[in-house]
Amino acid sequence: MTTTPVWSVDPRTGKQREQVAVEATPQEVDEAVRNAHAARGALADAPARAAFLRTAADLLDGAAAHVVEAADAETALGPGRLTGELARTTGQLRAFADAVEDGSHLDIRIDRADASLSPPRPELRRYKVPLGVVAVYAASNFPLAFSVPGGDTASALAAGCPVVVKAHPDHPATSELCASLLRRAAVASGLPADVVSVVHGFDAGLALIRHPLVSAAGFTGSIRGGRALFDAAAARPVPIPFHGELGSLNPVVVTPAAAVERAEEIGSGLAGSVTLGVGQFCVKPGLVLVPEGPAGDRLTNALTKALGETEPGVLLDHRMRENFIAGVGERAALAGVEAPVTPGSGGEHTVGAGYLTVAAERLLGSAPGGEYEVLLEECFGPVTVVVRYADQREAGAVLGRLGGNLSATLQLSAAETEGAPGPASELIGQVTELAGRIVVNGWPTGVAVAPAQHHGGPYPAATSHSTSVGGTAIERWLRPVAYQSVPDALLPPELREANPLGLPRRVTEAAGAAGS
Template sequence: MSDVLSVDPRTGRPRGRVGAASTAQDVDRAVRAAAAAAPALGDRARRADLLRTAAALLEKSGDEIVATADAESALGPVRLTGELARTCYQLRAFADVVEAGAYLDVIIDHADPSAAPAPRPDLRRYKVPLGVVAVFAASNFPLAFSVPGGDTASALAAGCPVVVKAHPDHPATSVLCAGILRAAAVEVGLPEDVVGLVLGFDAGPELVRHPLTAAVGFTGSVRGGRALFDIASSRPRPIPFHGELGSLNPVVVTPRAAETRADEIGAGLAASYTLGMGQFCVKPGLVLLPEGPAGEAVLRAVVAAAVPSGPLLDPRMREAFLAGVRSRVALPGVAEPLAAGEAGDDGAPLAVRPGVLTVAAARVADGGPYEELLEECFGPLTVVVRYGSTVERDAVLGALPGNLTATVHLAADERDDAAQALVAGLSAIAGRVVVDGWPTGVTVAPAMQHGGPYPASTSTSTSVGSTAIERWLRPVCYQNVPDPLLPAELREANPLHLPRTVDGVRTA
């Protein structure tokens, strides 16, 4: 039985044994227990209660959670305290979503014997939970995209029990948080198995293959996510796989924006690409700057900004980051005005230094080995691409794979057709378009879309915001069902006071 260890990313040294890697039998047990707990989640009020109680209990153990997560992730207590607040906000926001009930999408069409082209029977439709959801925790958010994170919160809100595959970077945090979620379930009178946890690499494929697993939520790398997506799609019964895999998050700075706001844009970019040591899925990884003095001024401001060295989430990621920097720098025509690499200049032996690369747009559009510049390099690196014309700019944008975000910086008076076309063009390659801001900092709100064309996502869904609940539901229509036999959500008198669309008219 192989051990699962918690490791200090600042030193690479093990902190201790967290448990044993889950065997196939362990995974089977966890999924079956979760499936058995599913009916208890049918009570919406209790689900809302669960989500709020979980938030309260997480806050109560906040110090221990932050300390444990920091020891395993080196993300620092300030960031992790903020992440915990976000996590708890998210749990409570989904409690509100559950109570409001709009997500059930109740549609009622009364019978109409005289309808054309055929008589219409009474039809009533709402959404029901899919079943056990497998959640893959992300390396870079030990809380908000991990055990108590958005996938778990939205799945529980939908009425789906959850089995989380812990990320190897923070197993102790995972065990701690899973225990708290299970305690919250017991506190509100639900079976603790509405949340399960499995550990170790092999548990991942097992979890996706399990016949009772009904859907998957994943946040991670293109390679890992695609491998699991392929398993989900090739099952005898394929299941939805909502994966967020990778994104370059291009930023375009127009010539006039560079002329009018070089320092501000440069400082903003420096802060954004180094935030959390560049370990955000929405890190701006490719920046299109205009050739010439204004663009150079932006670049100078980026390079001049004070940026922190620090450790990455784990030694393997550090190696991948350093290798990614090396291979990019080796490309002819790529310069490094701010050299990323081993830090060596502070107390943390595994720290790395953020950096900036530059390259001409014509090279990138060439493809070949330059395609590497169109792949995400996880960590504090951004690639500045100098463009000489909108044709060059658009050639680079057109060569990009799908993205979570795309950003444009404009001058204050750039509100013309060209600017509008640019914004429209960016919406074709990303799930979120940002103007005069930075993609880092994903707001938890109903209008958020955190997802985008592949490989940003494997589906058209979002993993952040209220509509993330839609991933775990399927519609069911009831035809000609007598009122007493209908689920309460669909009864004529609307006993649950749900918003619904009746004969085409929406009622609150």
């Protein structure tokens, strides 16, 4: 049988480093999924799940130097960035271990029987159960936090779902290393190693989404790739949930008052957000609405200065570099589009940061779907498009041309943040329809891992209304089941009257019952 090697490549040189694995055959994908499916019963042990997640975090931390070195060699993201990402990754694992022990994600609800109601209410007890095997598609730009040991994997395991990860080709060695640590952690916690496994290869990714024992999937990547997998998930004989984070422009609106008040601060802050991680964050601000006039000029002058002083950087792979150069070239060639700092090639293996600018009037004068529509699409890399608007009507019209986004940012003046009715409150309402996270007087890059976080949004930012970051990410891998008039001895332990597991629950008593 012919095998296709999987190589680790150095993005700083474009040269192959080492052969890491071979692409999985359909038979190997089938074996991985079946082994994962067989491990479901072991994951039903909540204390073992929590111990597993914490042990995985400890092993990753213990191997930090090796993990960071492997990831940097394959992504060029740098030890500082990757050290922080590893801390985020292990923090996620520990947070989901806490969630397993807390049990509130099970959303236990008990309604006592009440014959006095019309119609009468039977005894009902409801909680959530794991879906089954989850396919995770690793991201290119986060080799740790959104890949093999990342949030999709951690939340699925916390829910009690085994995981098969389709590794990203940009960091296969890092993926294999992290997978080995997670499998060691499983065994050390008394669980089968096959609660986590990794496969490589484009065809393996398709075989995975189509496998009849895969019950759900999580994805972070491009609109094109994510939509193809989403369609495949929906076309199965038994469709499955596909939670995809696809692409986002992450618009920023700078009000005239904010520009007058702190133009230079906003311009330099924007440059930092656009170039963070060489512009390879999914929440990079890709479209910025700036008012015309002297204050807007001060802002763009600060942006020009900051971006002009930014050193060229290395993208995750040479294909992305080529796409970035082609993408900014296509945009810059449009009539009326200027490049105060020209983005594009920064050398044989690097790219230079920059920005493009266009009048809102020019953009709005073009037909939807026409050649200027490319300015309203994500360009992966260190570039943003500044749209100069004359008034709030023009700014609102530009926002009205956008699809769904992960984030939307408003830069407001001190007076506008006081909440009086006016343009700022109207903008909040408009961007709430566009995005899953609204930021005021900050920048969207840097997504805190917290219980209240939401990392998702209307399509095409995501294919579902769930989040891939934060405590509620676990909800993607669970489904509710209600038990009606089931004798206590036959109920799952989580729902029994004595609450032997000590789980939080919401109880609705019958009318007239003691304590109601």
